[in-house]
Amino acid sequence: MGDSPNESRPQQLPIRALLMYVAYCAALIAAAVSIYGPGGIVPAAIIAFAWSSVFQSKNRPRMFLIVSGLGFLLCCVPLMLPKVQGAREAARRTQCRNNLKQIGVALYNYHDVFDSFPPAYTVDETGRPLHSWRVLILPYIDSSILYPRFDLSEPWDSEKNLPLLNEMPDLFACPSSTDGHVKEETSTHYVAVVGEGTAWPGVGGSRIGDFKDGTTNTVLVIECDSGIPWTEPRDLELDEALVTLSSLDAETALGHSHETFFFEEFYGRHVLLGDGSVDFLTHGIDRRFWRGILSIDDEFGLDWERSERREVTGQRKLRIDRCVKFAVFVLIALFPLPWVWLNPRSEYGRGGTMTDDISAG
Structure with missing residues (x-):
């Protein structure tokens, strides 16, 4: 038939x-x-x-078991990712540290030329801030081609200077912040603390001889995801910095962070010291200690060794x-x-x- x-x-x-x-x-x-x-x-x-x-398939349950088995094997691969991610984060953290070291070298080279560190910002004849210290050290961080393109007589956000904001050197960004914690692509993660008695008094630049505590006990630059555009003549004021740095809330502290898939981990922050070395300080250090290491003439009896022995503990925030x-x-x-x-x-x-x-x- x-x-x-x-x-x-x-x-x-x-x-x-x-x-x-x-x-x-x-x-x-x-x-x-x-x-x-x-x-x-x-x-x-x-x-x-x-x-x-x-x-x-002619036999759905059987095919489903086969597909599920293959899927399970594929899912075993990501179990190795935490170790890989941990290694990558360690490399990023090392790069973040090296960035600060290079900034320190640039600051010292500037000091050798001008017999002082750069001012926190430049001003015009009326006292209006024009440019950040980060612009002034460009010739000393292999960005000598970028530096001449700035018109230092005009503000950082003038029609001529503003386009250069998008050409921020990688040196001013912490690699870990590329995971998403960075506020803007043109924001720097390394800022000064400006105020009387600090290494950055404002318009004038400090000298190594001004550091009565010694360069090893004074902070020059800190890691801070503050969202400040790198050319803007703005950093953290002393009082603002003390609140942020001594915060017990890791997220508010704006320090070194790293995102995993389900968590955002907060550790602490790198700091560049006056002798050009870089150290890592955890969250939770009290205001008194920060006030001491930000001062060039500490009157609080700084106990640096005690801080160095603090255990680095991360904090997690569920996403x-x-x-x-x-x-x-x-x-x-x-x-x-x-x-x-x-x-x-x-x-x-x-x-x-x-x-x-x-x-x-």
Whole structure:
């Protein structure tokens, strides 16, 4: 006997099912992109293809187990990522430290030329601040080509100078902040503390001989994600800095941080000392100590050794937004799961059941 029309005609996915599959893929991709960015299209496509393979199989449960096994093996790979991320963060932290060391070398080279460190900012004849000390040390950090393009007689945000804001040297940015904690791409993460009695009195520059405490006990520059544009003649005022630096809230302290997928970790901050060395201070150091190391003539009896022995402890903040997005992504990814067992359409005739699929497999 000849084949029936249904047997001779190739099976086609019903329009309704096709539309549902397209809608599912769109939702899955949207959820993945919200978490991983454009790269989320890849895992979304893999998941969508896996479900397509399951539902086109003659034996869905068996195919589902195979796909799940492969998926489990793939999921084992990210278990190694924390170690990789930890190594990368250690490298970034080292680079952050080296940035401050290079800034220290530039400040000392400036001191050799002008017999003083640069002023915190330059001013015009009316006393209006024009440029930051970061602009003044450009010739000493391998940015001699950029420096002549500034018009130092005009403000940092003038029509001529403002475009140069986008050409910030990498030296002024902490690599760890590229994970997302950075406020602006043109913001510096290394600032001075300006005020009477500090290494940065304001318009005038200090000299090494002014450091009555000794250069090893005085801070020149601190790491701080304050969102200050690198050319702007602005840093942290002393009172503002003391509040920020002594804060027990790691997020408010604006120090060194690193983002993992579910957490943002806060550690402390690097500081450049007057002798050109760099140290790392944890969060939670009291106001009195910070006041002492920011002063060039400490009257509080600074105990630097005691601070150095403090244990570095990080603080974690759960990223609720990413947790919610990840939960939505997982729910969408697993949405087709019940249909693996619930009344599937048999490939061997209308009205078939899962029993038919299993016996056929």
